[in-house]
Amino acid sequence: MDLIGATAAWLSDPAHWQGANGIPSRLFEHVALSGGSLALATLVALPLGLWIGHTGRISWLVVTSANAWRALPSFAVIGLLVPFTTVLDANLGFTLYPTLVAMVVLAGPPILVNAYQGVADVDTDLVEAARAMGMKERQILLGVEMPIALPVLATGIRSAAVQVIATATLGSAFGFGGLGRFIVLGDANKDNGELFGGVVLVAALALTTLGLFLLLERRLVSAGLARRTAG
Amino acid sequence: MSGEPLIRWDWLFAHLGPIAERVGQHLYLAAIAVSVGFAISFALAALSIRRRKLYPFVTVLATAAYTIPSFAMFAALVAITGLSVFTAEIPLVLYTIVLFVPNIVAGFDSVPWDVLDAADGMGYTPGQRWWRVELPLAVPLVVAGLRLASVSTIGLVTVSAILGDSFGGLGYYILDGYKRHFTTEILVGGLLSIGLAVIADLGFVLLQRLLTPWAARRTVGG
Numbered sequence: 001m002d003l004i005g006a007t008a009a010w011l012s013d014p015a016h017w018q019g020a021n022g023i024p025s026r027l028f029e030h031v032a033l034s035g036g037s038l039a040l041a042t043l044v045a046l047p048l049g050l051w052i053g054h055t056g057r058i059s060w061l062v063v064t065s066a067n068a069w070r071a072l073p074s075f076a077v078i079g080l081l082v083p084f085t086t087v088l089d090a091n092l093g094f095t096l097y098p099t100l101v102a103m104v105v106l107a108g109p110p111i112l113v114n115a116y117q118g119v120a121d122v123d124t125d126l127v128e129a130a131r132a133m134g135m136k137e138r139q140i141l142l143g144v145e146m147p148i149a150l151p152v153l154a155t156g157i158r159s160a161a162v163q164v165i166a167t168a169t170l171g172s173a174f175g176f177g178g179l180g181r182f183i184v185l186g187d188a189n190k191d192n193g194e195l196f197g198g199v200v201l202v203a204a205l206a207l208t209t210l211g212l213f214l215l216l217e218r219r220l221v222s223a224g225l226a227r228r229t230a231g
Numbered sequence: 232m233s234g235e236p237l238i239r240w241d242w243l244f245a246h247l248g249p250i251a252e253r254v255g256q257h258l259y260l261a262a263i264a265v266s267v268g269f270a271i272s273f274a275l276a277a278l279s280i281r282r283r284k285l286y287p288f289v290t291v292l293a294t295a296a297y298t299i300p301s302f303a304m305f306a307a308l309v310a311i312t313g314l315s316v317f318t319a320e321i322p323l324v325l326y327t328i329v330l331f332v333p334n335i336v337a338g339f340d341s342v343p344w345d346v347l348d349a350a351d352g353m354g355y356t357p358g359q360r361w362w363r364v365e366l367p368l369a370v371p372l373v374v375a376g377l378r379l380a381s382v383s384t385i386g387l388v389t390v391s392a393i394l395g396d397s398f399g400g401l402g403y404y405i406l407d408g409y410k411r412h413f414t415t416e417i418l419v420g421g422l423l424s425i426g427l428a429v430i431a432d433l434g435f436v437l438l439q440r441l442l443t444p445w446a447a448r449r450t451v452g453g
Contacts, residue, residue: 003310071428073386076421079405083237083414166300173302173393174409180302187306187393195310199303206298 003192007200010193021181023201030178030205033096033171034164037103042157045108049115053149054141062116069109074167077102078174099171106167107160114156118149151221158213165206179205239415250404250419257400257427260391261384264320268327268380275328276335286336293329301326301390309394319391319398326387327380334376338369371446374439378432385428389420400424 010016017023052059078098085093085101122145130144146153172180179202186195243250279286304322312318342365350360392399392406399406401424408416439446 068429071382071386071425071432073389073424073428075386075389075392075402076405076424079409079417080421082409082417162298166298169300169302170390173406180300183303183306184393187309192310195306199299199307202303203299206300207295210298 003196006193007196010191010197011200016197023182026177026179026181027201027205029176030165030168030180030202033100033103033176033178034161034168037100037168038107038157038161038164041104041107041160042111044104045112046115046153046157049112050119050141050146052112053116053119054137054145056120059116059120062113066109066113069105072105074102074106075170075173077105078170082174095175098174099168099176102171103164103168107164110160110163111153111156114152115149118152118156119145121152122148147222148225151217151225154213154217154220158210158217161213162206162210165209166202169202237414238418242415243419250423253401253403253420254423254427257385257388257402257424260316260319260323260388260398260400261381261427261431263316264323264327264384264388265377265381267320268324268331268384269377271324272328272331272335272376276332276339279332279336280339289332293332296325297329301387302393305391305394314395314397318394319388323384323387323391327384330380330383331376334372334379335369338372338376339365341372342368367443370443371439374435374442377438378435381431381435382428385424385431389424401427 019025049062051057052062081098081101082094085097087093088097119141126144126148127140130140135143168176168178169180169183172178172184179198182194182198182201186192186198275289279289301322304325305318308318308321312321346364346368347360350364355363388400389402389405390399392402396403396407401420404416404420405424406420408414408418408420
C-alpha cells in the first residue's frame with residue numbers, strides 16, 4: 001500500500017498547494033476551461049435544441065447525426081484542431097484553443113439532443129391548450145414546454161459537464177494545464193504520488209460536479225413535476 | 232506549422248507500411264477490448280436480469296468508473312501493471328462494460344411478456360425460448376450497445392498513445408505529430424481513427440440487418 005501512502009504524502013505536502021504549478025491554480029485552469037466550454041456549448045446547443053424540439057424542423061438531422069458526433073474521439077479532435085488553431089495564434093493555438101474547442105464539440109451533442117428530446121416529448125394536448133388560450137409560440141416554448149422539459153434538459157447539461165471535466169484531462173497531453181498536468185508529469189517523472197494525486201483530484205472534481213448538478217436540478221425542477229416523477 | 236502544405240503526400244506514401252501496422256494495432260487493441268468486454272457484460276447483464284437487486288449496484292459502479300478519465304486510468308495502471316497489453320486493455324474493457332450492460336439489460340427487458348407467454352404455451356423449453364425468442368428480439372438493442380462500445384473503444388485506443396510508442400494504434404501519429412509540429416502525421420492519425428470508428432459503426436448496422444431481416448421488412452412495408 002505504498003501507492004496510497006505516496007499519494008497521500010503528495011496531496012498533503014503544502015508545497016504542492018501554492019504557486020503557478022500548484023494544485024489550486026491547476027484546479028482553477030481545469031474548472032475555467034470546463035466552465036467556459038460548457039457555457040459556449042450551452043449557448044449554441046440549448047436554443048438550437050429547444051427550437052428544433054418546438055418546431056420539429058430538421059429533427060431527422062439531430063436524430064441521425066447525434067451518434068456520429070459522439071463517435072468523434074476527443075483525443076483525435078484535439079490533435080486535428082492544432083494545425084488550424086495555430087494559424088489563429090501560434091501560442092494559445094498550441095496550448096489552449098484545441099482543448100477548448102474539442103470540449104465544446106464534446107459537450108454540444110448531449111445538450112442539443114436532450115433539449116430537443118425534452119421539448120419534443122411534451123404532451124401535445126398541453127401545447128394545443130396553451131395555444132388555444134392565446135399564448136404566443138415563444139410563450140409556449142418558454143412558459144410551458146421548457147419547464148416541463150427541464151429534467152431532461154438538465155440531465156443533458158449534467159452529463160456534458162461530467163464528460164468535459166473528465167475529458168479535459170486529455171488536454172494536458174497537448175500543452176494545456178489543468179489537473180491532467182499532474183498525471184502527465186507524474187507519469188514522465190515516475191512519481192506515483194503525483195500521478196495518483198492527479199487521478200484522485202480529477203475523479204473528485206468530476207464527482208463533485210455530478211453532485212452539485214444533481215442538487216441544482218432538485219432545486220430547479222418544479223415541485224409538481226418532481227412529485228410526479230417520485231410518485 | 233506554417234509555410235508547409237497541410238498534407239505532405241510524399242511522407243504519407245513513404246510510410247504506408249508503418250501506417251498499415253498502426254491500423255492493425257488499433258483494430259487489434261479495440262477488438263480484444265470489445266470482445267472481452269462483451270463476454271463479461273453478457274454475464275453481468277444475465278446476472279442483473281435474474282437478480283434485479285444487483286442491477287443498481289452494477290450501474291452505480293459503472294457510472295463511477297466512467298468519471299475516471301481514460302487518460303488517468305491508463306497512466307495509473309502503468310504504476311500497477313507496468314507496460315503490458317493489460318495496461319491498455321483493462322481501461323478499454325472497463326469502459327465497454329459501462330456501455331454494454333445497460334443496453335443488454337434493456338434488450339432483454341424489451342421482449343414483451345405476451346410473446347414469452349405465447350412461447351411457453353407453444354411448449355418451448357426455457358432454453359429454446361431463450362435461444363429462439365428472447366435473444367433474437369433483444370438483438371436490436373444488443374447491437375446498439377455493440378455500435379456504441381466499438382465506436383467509443385476505437386476512439387479511446389488513441390488515448391493509450393500516452394503510454395508510449397508501442398501503444399496507441401493511430402493515436403501514436405496524433406501525439407507524435409503534435410510533439411514534432413508535423414501536421415501530416417496528426418491528420419493521418421486523427422482522420423484514420425475517425426474513419427475506423429465510422430466503418431465499425433456501419434459494419435454493425437449491416438450485421439443487424441442480416442441478423443434481424445424482419446425489422447427491415449417491417450419498416451419497408453410500413
